[in-house]
Each structure stands twice: as structure tokens, then as C-alpha cells.
Amino acid sequence: MSHPHTPAPGHGHDHGHQQHRHPAEDDAAQAEVLDLDAEVLAEHLAAITDWLPLDAEPRHVVDLGAGTGAGTFALLRRFPEARITAVDASPGHLLRLREKAHALGLAGRIATVQADLDGAHWPDLGTPDLVWASASMHHLADPVRALRQVRDLLGPDGVLALVELAGFPRFLPPDAPAERPGLEERCHAATDRLHTEHVPHRGADWGPILTAAGLTVTGERAVTVDIAATEHPSVGRYALATLRRIRSAAAETLDPADLAALDRLVDADGPDSIALRPDLAVRTERQVWAARR
Structure with missing residues (x-):
């Protein structure tokens, strides 16, 4: 998902201080994480789409916050x-999406629309059979208002699939790195404090929020992710890109020794690069809700 806020490690947005980053550079860094997230977690994403409680195969789908x-x-x-x-x-993300679609021969099945989901008036998106919103709703200033707009979009048998993050991925064992054990958890604690201030809906129970928007929850499930680096060749690159995003958000609040250790991990050419570690694993959880009008 992309949104006017500053993008987050691995899943759309963080809200750290990044004045030193050029917007185009930041957009490209986020796109890299989103692409790696899709690659590494492809099987889990497929499992979610297989689970969706639909009465019939949808003909028109709207992907809100498509990234x-x-x-x-x-x-x-x-x-x-x-x-x-x-x-x-993000026009940059949509351009990248269109380029992928052309490369895969799928351009004829995809339309892209640039829009701010926090806006009071959305563009005409038709009457979709399925609305997919993955890691996007928690970034909005007023998600209930946005979900009411989703309710109004859906046809009589339409379904909303809402996918949210229980937390950002973890990669390192608890006792790593050797000189600063527990570093990753302290980094996440720092970004969590930022998100508590700027993204209050992250980690929310979306059942009551969906109900408040006039939707009825028809299904809910949790998807647990635990993928060792030995199981997927891109886990190391995913860890490197994600920790770089975390560093950009948390640098100003980290202990100097923690920041120095983190810098060694995110140095792609250094001997301590996280991408070179054989003990990595992607560990996270995603929660999924299905809802109807």
C-alpha cells in the first residue's frame, strides 16, 4: 500500500524523521521492500486469496492501496x-505495477487509478464484486469513513477482504547480533512508539471498526509466517531492505551502540551484513477479515 504518509518498513508506511531522504529515493526504497515482501510471502498470500468466502468468482476487483x-x-x-x-x-508505485503487468502480459486486465484514500471524494471505481485492502486501512486518518465508502461501492453480493499486519517481520534470533543481543526487538520498540503516535489504528481489532462502518464480518483468520533463509533465496535481501527502512525511522531514538550495530547489519558490502547471515527467518503474522454490506 502507498499513502501520503512516509512509507513503512516492509508493509507500506513508517512515520520516522527522514528529512535527509529525497522523496523519489524513499519511494524506490519502499517499492523494493514491497516487491520483496510479495516475492517471499507469495505462498501465504495465495493461501489468503484461496480462503476468501465468496459465493462466485469475482469479475471486477478493486485493490485499495495496491502499492x-x-x-x-x-x-x-x-x-x-x-x-x-x-x-x-503513489504514481511511482502504479508505474511499477503497470510495467510488471506489461511484462507478464496482463496489462489488459488491470486499470490503475491514482487517489488518496483519505480524500472525502473517491474517483468512480464502479461496483466491484471484491474489494481488497491489504495493509492500507490502518494508515488512514478516518478508516471508518473509508470503509463506509467501500460499503457503498460493493454490489449486493460483494465482499471486502481486509488484510492487516499483526507486526512487522522479525528476522534475527533473539541473541543476535553477538555484540548487541536483542537489537532487533529494541528497533521494533522504537518504531512502535512512533507508530503509536502517528498510526493509531495499526494492530487494531478491525471487527468492531467494520461493524461501525455498516459492514457485517463473515470470516476471520490469522496467517502465521515463519520462513527460514534456507527455504527462500530472497530472505536475506528482504531482511536487508526492511532493516534499512527501520533504521530510517528509528535512528534518532536508538542508543548509539545499537545504531552502530544496526549500521553494520545494513551495510550490504560489509562482513556483518544481515543478508549474509545463515540464521535468518521471516517471522510475522497477518490477520484477515471478510465482510459484506
């Missing part, structure tokens, strides 16, 4: 007759 297309392409694979409208605030 670089993780959900869009998973849904196209799952529903080979569907067409998808991918909505995002």
Missing part, C-alpha cells in the same frame, strides 16, 4: 477471468 501490485497479481492468478482496478496514492 507495486502484490495483491493485484495474486488476485489475477487466483481469479483468471477477473479484471482489477488498482488504486494507490
Whole structure:
């Protein structure tokens, strides 16, 4: 998902102080994380799309906060007759999505729309059979208002699939790195404090929020992720890109010794690069809700 706020480690947005970063550089860094997230977690994403409680295969899907297309392409694979409208605030992400679509021969099934989901008036998105919102709603200033707009979009048998993060991925064992054990948890604690201030809906129980928006929850499940570096060749690159995003958010609040240890981990060319560690694993959880009008 992309949104006017500053993008987050691995899943859309963080809200750290990044004045030293150029917006285009930041956008590209976020896109790299989103692409790696889609690559490494592809099987888990497919499991979510397989689970969706639908009465019939959707013909029109709207992907809200599509980012670089993780959900869009998973849904196209799952529903080979569907067409998808991918909505995002970032023109760079939508360009990347379109380039992927052309490379895969799928451009004819995808339309892209640049829009701010916090806006009072959304563009005309038709009457979709399925609305997919992955790691996007918790960034909004007023998610209930946005979800009411989703309710109004849906046809009589339409379904909303809301996917949210229980937390950002962890990669290191608890006793790593040797000189600063527990470093990763302290980094996450620092970003959690920032998110508590700027993204209060992250980690929320979305059942009551969906109900408040006039939707009825029809299904809920948790998806646990635990993928060792030995199981997927891109885990190291995913860890490197994610920790770089975390560093950009948390640098000003970290202990100097922790920051120095983190800098060694995110130095791609250094001997202590996290990408070179054989003991990595992606550990996270995602929560999924299905809802109808």
C-alpha cells in the first residue's frame, strides 16, 4: 500500500524523521521492500486469496492501496477471468505495477487509478464484486469513513477482504547480533512508539471498526509466517531492505551502540551484513477479515 504518509518498513508506511531522504529515493526504497515482501510471502498470500468466502468468482476487483501490485497479481492468478482496478496514492508505485503487468502480459486486465484514500471524494471505481485492502486501512486518518465508502461501492453480493499486519517481520534470533543481543526487538520498540503516535489504528481489532462502518464480518483468520533463509533465496535481501527502512525511522531514538550495530547489519558490502547471515527467518503474522454490506 502507498499513502501520503512516509512509507513503512516492509508493509507500506513508517512515520520516522527522514528529512535527509529525497522523496523519489524513499519511494524506490519502499517499492523494493514491497516487491520483496510479495516475492517471499507469495505462498501465504495465495493461501489468503484461496480462503476468501465468496459465493462466485469475482469479475471486477478493486485493490485499495495496491502499492507495486502484490495483491493485484495474486488476485489475477487466483481469479483468471477477473479484471482489477488498482488504486494507490503513489504514481511511482502504479508505474511499477503497470510495467510488471506489461511484462507478464496482463496489462489488459488491470486499470490503475491514482487517489488518496483519505480524500472525502473517491474517483468512480464502479461496483466491484471484491474489494481488497491489504495493509492500507490502518494508515488512514478516518478508516471508518473509508470503509463506509467501500460499503457503498460493493454490489449486493460483494465482499471486502481486509488484510492487516499483526507486526512487522522479525528476522534475527533473539541473541543476535553477538555484540548487541536483542537489537532487533529494541528497533521494533522504537518504531512502535512512533507508530503509536502517528498510526493509531495499526494492530487494531478491525471487527468492531467494520461493524461501525455498516459492514457485517463473515470470516476471520490469522496467517502465521515463519520462513527460514534456507527455504527462500530472497530472505536475506528482504531482511536487508526492511532493516534499512527501520533504521530510517528509528535512528534518532536508538542508543548509539545499537545504531552502530544496526549500521553494520545494513551495510550490504560489509562482513556483518544481515543478508549474509545463515540464521535468518521471516517471522510475522497477518490477520484477515471478510465482510459484506
